[in-house]
Amino acid sequence: MKRIFFLSVSIIIIIIIIIIMVSFFYWQNNDLVITKHVINSDKIPKGFNHYKILHLSDLHNKNFGKRQEKLVGRIKEEKPDVIVFTGDIIDRRSKDLKPAALLIDQLVELAPVYFVPGNHEWDSDLKRKLETLLMKKGVVILTNKVRIIERNGERIEMAGLDDPESGLSIRSSIKRISEKMQPDLYSIVLSHRPTWFNTYTRAGFNLVFSGHAHGGQIRLPIIGGVFAPGEGFNPKYSEGIHQQDHTSMVVSRGLGNSSFPLRIFNRPEIVVITLQSE
Template identity: 25%
Template structure:
């Protein structure tokens, strides 16, 4: 009988070895996520059919969620290299700061990109510093926001606008870039309930070849408004792509009301509007880890939409799949 029980139940030394192995694997995972993948910056590329028929191709660099700390030299050097991509337009969807002294680091990191046409809105971590929080709160879509000390967002805004970038917070901006006429509008951060879509409500200029919506957090209530008004493309950040993801499953949370299937990359929102969510470049200093979700910027190649889609609001599934690379 004793022999049978021994075979059925592992002894204490076996349990100890299993516990040590589990702890070791967990330590390796944490080390990889915090030391390696968090700094394994990547460039994502995607082609999106959103322009009016006959338009020239437009290359847009979408950057988001830098969460910059002054001493993050590796991140700063990688960002400076992005200017070599020679984008026609840069769109920054917020959360640039994580420290009171981060503005110079962000500006220097943007480098030559600030000499290119640019559009931006801000996110919560442009206005307020991050604070430690219980990570389990991210699994509750409705939870009390924990805000830190005010950050020098006005200084960052001045630095961007002095170099020619346009703040699209609650305003329309019309510009021509690389031969493409753009009507762009944005909202303040929906994550903090600062969005006031009514200030930009209504259809954009019908003569624009690209009708572009910009927001930090991709909250469905805001995306619906952009789609209802006829925007071709909406750019957002905030989600960090889930930040900590599982193989073959993906993101555990989105940190907003957006569903997990759209947590990063291109997708559709309604019949006509496309959405692109950046997985972002950084992390909060209080959660400095990424797993199965590398930090990234995205080079979007915008091309004319199929003619049947521009007339009916629907494109063929085959065209959609081919162009989005799915």
């Protein structure tokens, strides 16, 4: 009788542990967190004071509720002036454009959207279909291109670097956009890969948005991110703001997953940057 009792108790405890673990992993991979930063610079025109940039990255075809309603709802609350997406909105293993299409349909109703491809766009058979969709919806694809943004009679510039998976190196892409940029304007650059931070700094970019690292996938106290593609273990550029000279780089932890299916202590992230003229 005692054996049956202890066996029953053990089974109940195991079931409770499994329920707790499943709930925890679901929460870690689906509950969105919003991270906010202020970027100060005397190069930011006063006309762009309090200009709000919402940064998304690495969706990897993930759904956040029916029709992406959870993600779009959180974005709406922030009332961004512009939305930037730094690649991997699709996943190379998927043949489904629907999660990306549902998100883009709604983002363009909220603010102008700028996009640069990541390695998964270049590795996917859906790349051309995605580009056609983005252009049809009015998204600006900044593959080695520069655009001027005007506000309150003043200007800044937004540029984007193509992913090296395209066959063109980061340095070659930087050379292409640098020839088109105006040194007197505050520069914002989108690039999927954060590991080239020193190169972005030498190029003189003021503000860089990047992703790719997925926050290190698993984050631990003190250690931070555990592993990131292109950086290996204990990655230096897995999330947050990195500053060197006159360059700030914002690295998003991203929204979805790729090869490794779980996020641990690393919830999906929306980043909001507010510009402040000094």
